[in-house]
Amino acid sequence: MVSITTKQLPDGKPNFVEESLYEVHKKVHPRAVSGTFASWRWALVWITQLVYYGLCWLPWNGRQAVLFNLVERKFYIFGLVFWPQDVIFLSVLLIISAYSLFLFTAVGGRLWCGYACPQTVYTEIFTWIEQKIEGERNARIKLDAAPMSARKLWLRSAKYASWALLALWTGFTFVGYFTPIKSLWDSVWSFSLGPWETFWMFFYGAFTYLFAGHLREQVCKHMCPYARFQGVMFDPDTLTITYDTERGEPRGARRKGLDPRSIAKGECVDCGICVQVCPTGIDIRDGLQYECIGCAACIDACDQVMEKMDYPKGLIRYSTEHAIEAHWGWKEILGHVVRPRVMVYSAILGAICVAFVWGIANKASLRVDVIRDRATLAREVEGGLVENIYRLHVINVSETPHRYAISVTGLAGIDLIGDRIVEVPAAAARTLTVQVRVPPESGRKGSNQIFFDVKSLADEKVAVHEKASFLQP
Amino acid sequence: MLRILWVLWPSFVVAGIAEGIFFTVVDPQELYLFGHPVEFSKIATYSIGFFGFWAVCAASSMMTCLLQISAREVNKGIGAHGGTEGLS
Ligand code: SF4
Ligand code: SF4
Numbered sequence: 001m002v003s004i005t006t007k008q009l010p011d012g013k014p015n016f017v018e019e020s021l022y023e024v025h026k027k028v029h030p031r032a033v034s035g036t037f038a039s040w041r042w043a044l045v046w047i048t049q050l051v052y053y054g055l056c057w058l059p060w061n062g063r064q065a066v067l068f069n070l071v072e073r074k075f076y077i078f079g080l081v082f083w084p085q086d087v088i089f090l091s092v093l094l095i096i097s098a099y100s101l102f103l104f105t106a107v108g109g110r111l112w113c114g115y116a117c118p119q120t121v122y123t124e125i126f127t128w129i130e131q132k133i134e135g136e137r138n139a140r141i142k143l144d145a146a147p148m149s150a151r152k153l154w155l156r157s158a159k160y161a162s163w164a165l166l167a168l169w170t171g172f173t174f175v176g177y178f179t180p181i182k183s184l185w186d187s188v189w190s191f192s193l194g195p196w197e198t199f200w201m202f203f204y205g206a207f208t209y210l211f212a213g214h215l216r217e218q219v220c221k222h223m224c225p226y227a228r229f230q231g232v233m234f235d236p237d238t239l240t241i242t243y244d245t246e247r248g249e250p251r252g253a254r255r256k257g258l259d260p261r262s263i264a265k266g267e268c269v270d271c272g273i274c275v276q277v278c279p280t281g282i283d284i285r286d287g288l289q290y291e292c293i294g295c296a297a298c299i300d301a302c303d304q305v306m307e308k309m310d311y312p313k314g315l316i317r318y319s320t321e322h323a324i325e326a327h328w329g330w331k332e333i334l335g336h337v338v339r340p341r342v343m344v345y346s347a348i349l350g351a352i353c354v355a356f357v358w359g360i361a362n363k364a365s366l367r368v369d370v371i372r373d374r375a376t377l378a379r380e381v382e383g384g385l386v387e388n389i390y391r392l393h394v395i396n397v398s399e400t401p402h403r404y405a406i407s408v409t410g411l412a413g414i415d416l417i418g419d420r421i422v423e424v425p426a427a428a429a430r431t432l433t434v435q436v437r438v439p440p441e442s443g444r445k446g447s448n449q450i451f452f453d454v455k456s457l458a459d460e461k462v463a464v465h466e467k468a469s470f471l472q473p
Numbered sequence: 474m475l476r477i478l479w480v481l482w483p484s485f486v487v488a489g490i491a492e493g494i495f496f497t498v499v500d501p502q503e504l505y506l507f508g509h510p511v512e513f514s515k516i517a518t519y520s521i522g523f524f525g526f527w528a529v530c531a532a533s534s535m536m537t538c539l540l541q542i543s544a545r546e547v548n549k550g551i552g553a554h555g556g557t558e559g560l561s
Contacts, residue, residue: 071515073500087497179516196516222475223482 027144028217028281030127031137031273035300044115045124053169056176061399063180070178074427080360081397081427085367092356099352101226103345105233107337109240110294113227119219120293122170122212123279126163133159137276163213164205171205217280220293227290236321237336241294243274243285243316244324251285257310267311274298274316284316365398368454368464373433378471385437387417388470393431394454396424403457406434410450411470413439421457436470443472476538484530491526492519 058065060078067076075082082089104111113120134140134155146152175197176184187193193201211219220227234240248268254260260267268285275283277297282289284298302316323333373389381387396402403423408416417435424430436450447469456462501518504511511518 070519073515084497084500090497194514194516196514196520199520222478225486 026281028279029137029140029144030279030281030297031276031301032131033277033297033300035303037296037300041115041120041124041295045121048116048118048121049125053173056173056181064182066177067180068178069180076427079399080363081399083367083395083397085395086363089356089359089363092352092359096349096352096356099345099349102233103342103349105230106235106238106341106345109234109238110230110292113220114294114296117293119211119224120295122208123216125166126212127216127279129162129166130159133162160213163209167205167209167213168201169205170208171201171203174204175201217291217293220280221291227293231290235339235341237333237339239318239320239333240288241284241292241296241299241316242288242319242321242324243268244314244319245285246324248285248315256308260311267306267309267315269305269309271305273301273305277301363397364464365396366402366404366454366456366462366464367395367397368452368466369393369395370452370466370468372468372471378473380440380473381437384440386440386472387435387437390434390436390452390468391431392422392434392452392454393429394422394424395429396426398462399426401425402459402462404454405457407453407455408434408436408450409453411438411448412442414442414450414470438470438472440472443470445472447471479538480531480534484527484534487530488523488526491530492523495526496522 055066056064060076063076065076065078069076073084075086101112130140134143143152143155172184172188173181178200179197184193184197187197215223247266249266250264251268251270252263252265253270254263254265274285275281275298277300278284279295279297280291280293282291284292296318299314299316299318303313306313306315320328320333320336322328322336326332369392371391371393373391376389378386378388392406394404401424403421406416406420406422408414415437417437419432419434422430422432448471450468450470452464452466452468454464454466496519501511501513501515501522504518513521
């Protein structure tokens with residue numbers, strides 16, 4: 001575990017103002033950056049958002065490819081249909097996500113935060129809109145300070161309106177994953193949207209607007225649980241955004257092209273650009289802080305400065321605690337990626353993934369629940385036979401309709417009254433009542449084990465052998 | 474401000490998880506309200522369920538926040554005005 005430094009105030013007391021209840025929050029106006037890592041961030045914005053806004057429109061077998069249909073209580077993911085009974089897959093998926101996060105964090109630090117977290121991605125988009133409308137960092141700071149004027153009013157309204165539109169679209173898309181999006185779209189235009197759909201659309205939209213437009217880095221600092229416990233997954237070989245203090249200090253302004261050693265200074269020219277680009281408004285030169293979301297904006301910014309100064313790049317760079325201490329290059333850093341913690345995480349993750357894929361591949365395509373009718377226990381019917389009544393819940397999990405034959409075994413002379421063939425449409429369930437009759441001398445008094453067999457007529461392998469108990473009075 | 478966030482936010486997250494688990498296990502149509510089957514649409518039941526969970530969780534967070542107030546702050550409230558300043 002790596003301790004995360006707390007900023008020191010000039011008088012040496014740790015700065016807990018951040019933590020305080022009456023925090024004075026200064027709005028952060030990050031300056032736009034370009035560079036390798038900025039491109040990566042934008043690539044991830046595009047990929048994640050194309051998936052998010054697009055996937056819900058994709059058709060599959062005449063239905064929406066990805067749909068978590070809450071009314072039918074069925075989750076469709078391409079060719080797979082999940083029922084509430086499949087909740088195990090969902091839990092395993094969550095475990096896989098958690099373990100991947102542990103693994104990524106142990107190796108690469110806050111890669112998730114910096115590049116993929118929705119909070120980062122939407123903040124990135126919202127900030128971009130803000131910058132297009134209100135201008136660059138300095139223009140925005142000036143605008144903030146300026147008194148209200150026609151121009152300010154216009155810029156503000158334009159910004160808020162664009163944000164609201166995007167947020168609303170995000171909310172609409174969100175609801176579209178839970179109710180079929182095409183009919184949702186139609187009902188928007190025929191003004192027949194259900195009250196709850198409308199509500200959730202605005203609710204989710206409002207959250208997006210608030211989080212990405214206004215709260216931004218505060219979400220990471222005060223609301224995100226991951227940001228709080230990430231330190232536990234760090235070790236001295238974890239890649240983090242690091243300022244090379246040894247190389248940079250003592251910092252100070254100077255003329256271009258001057259050899260820093262000739263003026264007894266380090267390579268940091270103290271331009272403050274790394275602070276200006278930081279979306280969380282921290283100074284990475286103070287050391288690793290929990291507020292740093294690892295977005296690498298300061299790397300891009302500092303590299304540009306180094307380039308202008310004709311100094312080698314990488315005064316701020318991805319590095320590890322050990323690497324900085326021992327002046328390692330990339331080869332040594334990579335050599336230390338494989339270490340016990342990483343191996344344990346990977347092994348567990350690999351095992352769970354294999355089990356998951358195996359489970360999905362062998363997911364039963366037919367499921368049968370047998371429930372004995374409790375209202376009528378055993379009763380005697382014509383011919384002196386004893387009858388028990390059952391409810392069979394036959395679930396066709398596959399994507400094709402099936403006809404199933406039902407039979408019962410387990411006791412001498414056992415027989416079935418009622419439907420012996422049941423047809424169940426694709427991804428649907430049917431409940432039927434069957435009477436089972438047995439001669440009174442068959443089996444012993446009390447409960448006897450019997451078996452229901454449900455077999456697809458089309459495919460022998462699709463069959464279920466389900467236990468039940470037969471009550472002899 | 475931050476305190477409002479501390480009450481509403483964790484409860485929101487936990488309510489989301491509780492909602493997920495509860496309604497995976499329970500079909501809204503199997504629910505009874507004062508002895509009568511629930512007649513709202515499923516979406517309505519899910520939504521009301523979520524806000525129910527949220528309210529309960531928020532109450533718990535609120536308690537935590539209340540109990541976290543330092544002795545000094547509580548005393549200040551009682552001493553100065555006999556009021557609840559310290560709680561705000
Ligand atoms: S700190 Fe939390 S909210 Fe912020 S980027 Fe990381 S995971 Fe996302
Ligand atoms: S310190 Fe650098 S990497 Fe960390 S959040 Fe700020 S700009 Fe991003």
